[in-house]
Amino acid sequence: MAIENGNRLDALLAARRATEALCAPLRTEDHVVQPREAVSPPKWHLAHTTWFFETFLLGRYQPGYHPAAAEYAFLFNSYYESVGSRAEKGERGSYSRPTVREVLAYRRRVDESLGDLLASPLARNPDVEGLVELGIHHEQQHQELLVTDIKAILHFNPSRPAYLEGSTEFHPRPAKPESNPASAIGLSSPPAPKPRWIAFPSGLREIGWHGGGFSFDNERPRHPVFVAGFRLEDRLVTNAGYLEFIRAEGYSRPEFWLSEGWRLARQEGWKAPLYWEEIDGRWSEYTLGGTRPLDPDSPVCHVSHFEADAFARWRRARLPTEAEWETACIAGDAGLLQMTGELWQWTASAYLPYPGFRPFPGAVGEYNGKFMMDQMVLRGGSCATPAGHLRPTYRNFFPAATRWQFSGIRLAEDG
Amino acid sequence: MAIENGNRLDALLAARRATEALCAPLRTEDHVVQPREAVSPPKWHLAHTTWFFETFLLGRYQPGYHPAAAEYAFLFNSYYESVGSRAEKGERGSYSRPTVREVLAYRRRVDESLGDLLASPLARNPDVEGLVELGIHHEQQHQELLVTDIKAILHFNPSRPAYLEGSTEFHPRPAKPESNPASAIGLSSPPAPKPRWIAFPSGLREIGWHGGGFSFDNERPRHPVFVAGFRLEDRLVTNAGYLEFIRAEGYSRPEFWLSEGWRLARQEGWKAPLYWEEIDGRWSEYTLGGTRPLDPDSPVCHVSHFEADAFARWRRARLPTEAEWETACIAGDAGLLQMTGELWQWTASAYLPYPGFRPFPGAVGEYNGKFMMDQMVLRGGSCATPAGHLRPTYRNFFPAATRWQFSGIRLAEDG
Amino acid sequence: MAIENGNRLDALLAARRATEALCAPLRTEDHVVQPREAVSPPKWHLAHTTWFFETFLLGRYQPGYHPAAAEYAFLFNSYYESVGSRAEKGERGSYSRPTVREVLAYRRRVDESLGDLLASPLARNPDVEGLVELGIHHEQQHQELLVTDIKAILHFNPSRPAYLEGSTEFHPRPAKPESNPASAIGLSSPPAPKPRWIAFPSGLREIGWHGGGFSFDNERPRHPVFVAGFRLEDRLVTNAGYLEFIRAEGYSRPEFWLSEGWRLARQEGWKAPLYWEEIDGRWSEYTLGGTRPLDPDSPVCHVSHFEADAFARWRRARLPTEAEWETACIAGDAGLLQMTGELWQWTASAYLPYPGFRPFPGAVGEYNGKFMMDQMVLRGGSCATPAGHLRPTYRNFFPAATRWQFSGIRLAEDG
């Protein structure tokens, strides 16, 4: 662990302040509601990340530490079986207390104790070091969830209020114009770049994290995988490309869909990506900056795995496996655009343990491993992902039905 | 209609202020949540009562009136089919906007327009007069619902915060000591008064509203009913009395229960009235003043019709019909205690139209009549009921499974 | 009890044989299925009525009687809490054993033991006498349920097989032509008779069973009721009359519907009575004799209380109370048609205990009383009702949503 203590406290506090900054534009009421089970109230995120430090760090390593309130363990434990009973996930939006103000005071109290701990000799205990670093990354994961949950919460209101009026901060960008030869010859408004297929040869590759710095347990160990030759599209599927699928009646043709996806699309009445709306033949999209006309060149966002997969089949292509995606991502000079930091990219891979996977030791062993069933891997990181999480080996995962994350589509085909 | 215009505006504004005063002790967050479908967020009550005036009065009678916001009709329509689509009842707690502050501004705006309307010649239009009066009574009905919903909301929090610490404002009182002969001989702590049966003879009676002043459509018309001789207990069943039922294993003996009540009690794990808790053999009760030891002499509160009925059967008694209750209530000198203003009293009568029933004219015809199915009548009014609603003919109604209202038990038997 | 022992056994065996005769036209497979929770497999009815005699009569009064099979108590107890655990109602169609043949053997075995019991001195024990009579009436009630359940079972098959091809045995008849003055003047195909209103004056009436012979506990005691003046239509609402409601968009106009009925009609997609079908603008109706064109003059059948009530409101009328219906029925010379033996007639009365109601003694006290909640009373008896149950005081009851019973509509209005 290379960071020295003072810096580690700085990093910790920076992460903590960043979480609070995300909530600053919200009204108090926006912190409280839970319009769907998957969406947690912002108040809950603020408290849960704090409880994580309190429970796994302060409660175990800081002598004489007393938890802020007895009921917080019940209210703010997300899913850790080993640390006691907890509220039903679907009821997080039914609790009015503690208030936002009380949660912020709770954050302050725990931050102060963390400062004390990191100023003490215990700060050099490797377990403490590891948990501080895990806690920072955990906090950052919840920063992205805050963005996705805030979007769902605000959108649920019929008035569709903006989070930051006019802002494009949390919105994926079109593939850069400079990557488009047209822009080089001085066209003021260049036509959308045409996607190209980038080929990768067969071979035995290595995927997974190695080397120094932080990584999650599920990215390890690095291991060999045979990857047959394949091609990736050099950029993400655009809104314009996805509209063609809609106009080709893609949502009404079962031959493109997995069985469960077809059933779900019928049941839920899916006709377009989440947050799209058609009025008088014109499509608009709700963003955190407000509702705006659909930009044809921006990558299509907020699609489920089922939609991404159906779209790919309609295009006579497929989604990449996570090994293909990672292989391509680290290839470096391949000319691939929008690989990280725009949208999470659904892969064709189920979220399963890597060969030789070992969970984090202790109670935080429940962090990742126990969810390795019935979920699909996403790669790349989105416009809502903290910068430190944008790495080729990072494995995000959600059920195939998930739409409220910043998820998009990159096509692959056999090489 | 006897009230003159100035007074009518005063009465209206007094009712409006009273609603807001009930919310004053709440935190912003308490206004937002909906822990069960039946419980509406206080923010919703504040807005819905306002929408009622806006829709049925201002929108129809005030020339040039523009609704405050287009989406309020969707958000704050409770159940009126004739005035457009509306949000699902179970999703009222999923909306963060408008905020509490915006709802209070909405109230102010509508109050001002109501003031304008009542200062104009339109104020003497009998339809306007009728709707103002109905709107006031509607507002008052929601005042009681606010109290019951606030109790449910605060209680759902594991910290069980008080609404007004130590207050007994919204808590039923024991039968008055002066009604107890023991108190006359100077005992400092008189034993609980022993209930007595009061007998009423057979005869043809008249029940239902007549005469001047406001009444709801469901209280009319006054009509004859033959009532066989019966007896009522002179007071409500006490906590001590109900504890005997619990100790006699009443919750585990199907012979006392209606079939659906038995099923529900199993499914929900009912072992005692809502808000009761037993710790180490001692019973306490959550009240709006905080949790406190169960008072044996106070009337048992927050029981469903099923529990009231099972208790009565265990006592070899029954619940009174609404005709019996009303007959007894107006008998006057019968020595009955706690008939009004303590607890709603479950009756053995289904909520059905009186012979000759006519709903309110127009859209407000949906007010009462369309709910006359699968509900039971309660009589008497509770400690949370506005004074103007405490009258012998008032018919409250809820499904037999309801527990979160201030509902208690008065026993009857054949005469 | 007037029937002497030999006759009583004859009556018992006649009832038993009648039940089996109803199943004779069925295939084995038709005995097994349960297309909706409310519909029991015929095999279950055959066994349950047998279990009733075995449990309440043989097991308690016949010395040395051994139940046929230990698991029958679990499988064939309908709802008696006092005699042990039982299968979920919704799973009755999930059991393949005992087979139909085994159930018929079970019937034979129990019938023989009943013969022995009734040949012994115990037959004169009044409790035995009472339970034999109750068992016969219980068996007959299940005969009607068999007819309604068989209809539901056969209709669920896409091939819509007839029970008895071409038969009109279980189908209500039009009001008799001779009741139509038009028929007196010799028209070969007389126009449908026009319904007339029959008036009944106000007064204190007595309703409920009195005198000798069998009655159910819920028909007693006879008691006075004040009935205000009212009018009844002299015949049941016809298919033609109901079609007018459909053509007037009655199923799409909430102003006619109770709130819960409106919700349910939307959810279930009700557009016409159960068993009606429209193809190319022509209506047909599934009957136990097969599908046939809708007869305009026959009474409309298989409507829920919600539909009956909405229809009545559309006609600016209402449903009769059970006191009105019974008063009219016993009036005798009133010229009313189709009062009994055609269709059950929904009343405006909730199913509640009569004043002074006492359940049957012992375990069979669960027979009727515990269902007195959230059900509506029907009167009159249908074309599927055994003759011995067609009496003015008989109270049938079902939830307001029920459609698969032979239920129709008689209109009332204030006098």
Add this chain to the structure above:
Amino acid sequence: MAIENGNRLDALLAARRATEALCAPLRTEDHVVQPREAVSPPKWHLAHTTWFFETFLLGRYQPGYHPAAAEYAFLFNSYYESVGSRAEKGERGSYSRPTVREVLAYRRRVDESLGDLLASPLARNPDVEGLVELGIHHEQQHQELLVTDIKAILHFNPSRPAYLEGSTEFHPRPAKPESNPASAIGLSSPPAPKPRWIAFPSGLREIGWHGGGFSFDNERPRHPVFVAGFRLEDRLVTNAGYLEFIRAEGYSRPEFWLSEGWRLARQEGWKAPLYWEEIDGRWSEYTLGGTRPLDPDSPVCHVSHFEADAFARWRRARLPTEAEWETACIAGDAGLLQMTGELWQWTASAYLPYPGFRPFPGAVGEYNGKFMMDQMVLRGGSCATPAGHLRPTYRNFFPAATRWQFSGIRLAEDG
């Protein structure tokens, strides 16, 4: 395709007769019921396999063929979107018609037409050849489903009737005594053989079908996979071994369970494999030959993937991937026991397309591919699997919660 026409018809008819033979020991009633949604009535299997031939073969290739009955397409289509609407899966047990006799006549009718088709020149059409072969394999897959569904159906009856009293035909066998050195030294009752770990080295392997003969689309194409060194236990986990897990409180310790498995085990009250029962400390097991004492040496059967995975984690081992399993299976001289024909063996692999997967052409393209989501692969084939399906490349798949299939556990660990 090597089979010549006469032989192909023989093979076809043999498969058809085998299906019917499986149903021969059943009562008519056993053919009808559906105690859980996943379990289809035997009558449905008999008809669906027939509909498969009728729809995909006769209807498309036999000139002038008329379907047996219009409604069969609705009733017996399992999941093919391209051939019209169909009954809900959960309602298969709600149809009484066609009867078993009618279904058998339907089988006969279709078999005769198939005979005609195969006697005609069309029999040499490669599409016809392919569909005949697919139809045979489809029929055989349903033979295994028939066995598992019959077991579920009979077991649901409280009397727990045997399918074939005393038979062990559909029951997995202990690892053969001759494989146990103890038996060589003449012990009459040899102790259970102790499992051994068999090691396999790292390397690039090929898995998937190649060569001639029939295979399903999901077994293809053969492709290279890198497999790291691993070990497999030489035999299946026994009942005795699994009992240790139960006695070690394995069902109550969340640390061994996937999150969804833990939730499900709580919800369903899992305490042991399906069909096990403990009475007075003695375990018995329901089998198709009747209930019998648990044999400690037989392989544990009817466990979900969640249970297999939790058991493996408790043993500090894991489940094999499908590549490991297939590699080991074809290694030949490795000394592995019970690899095929005893129990399906849960793997750690999600059911996903092989690289380069192509579904069957035409409507039967829905056969396998559209289910490649949220299911786990099982390998090896069971005691209920037709012999022709016991091959190393065969991929069976079920959701991880599945217990009613003949599924067992083989342990793996890193090499």
